[in-house]
Amino acid sequence: MDGVIDLESYTISIIRINNALSKLKDNRIDEVKELFDESFVDLQQLYLDIVDDLNRQEVNLNxxxxxxxxxxxxxxxxxxxxxxxxxxxxxxxxxxxxNVFKNLNKIAAAFNEE
Known part of the structure; x- marks a missing residue:
């Protein structure tokens, strides 16, 4: 990932989740599941990329x-x-x-303690 967070992928995932939650109110379960699953794939990759980046010797924490x-x-x-x-x-x-959000939240908590 080269020290750059894929904010586009993150933003799209959040938009998908919000859309899914809206569809949940209309009981559109299949569509919600699909949106959740797509967001999971993107957010899991983002998480793995962040972990990889933070384990490098030279990291731009900004x-x-x-x-x-x-x-x-x-x-x-x-x-x-x-x-x-x-x-x-x-x-x-x-x-x-x-679980992906929990993993990201753990990093956020640890990151902000430094």
């Missing part, structure tokens, strides 16, 4: 500062919403997505 400052507030909200979805057909998709 690139991550604003992302994790925002994430400190946004990630817990998404975790809570996803964990509170009580629809059996979405358990796996919502759970996987919540």
């Amino acid at each position: 690139e991550y500062y604003l992302f994790f400052q925002n994430g400190k507030q946004a990630f817990p909200q998404y975790i809570e919403v996803l964990q509170n979805i009580d629809i059996t057909e979405l358990d796996e998709s919502a759970g996987s997505l919540a």
Whole structure:
């Protein structure tokens, strides 16, 4: 990833999740599952890229500062919403997505302690 966060992919994933949550109100479960799964793939890759970048010897932390400052507030909200979805057909998709946000949130918490 070369020390640059893929903000476009992150933004698209967040938009997908928000759209999915909107469709959830209309009980469009199949569409919600698809949007959650697509977002999971992108966010999981983003997480892996960030971990890889942060494990390098030379890291420009400025690139991550604003992302994790925002994430400190946004990630817990998404975790809570996803964990509170009580629809059996979405358990796996919502759970996987919540786990990615938990992983990102752990990095955000540790990052901001430094």
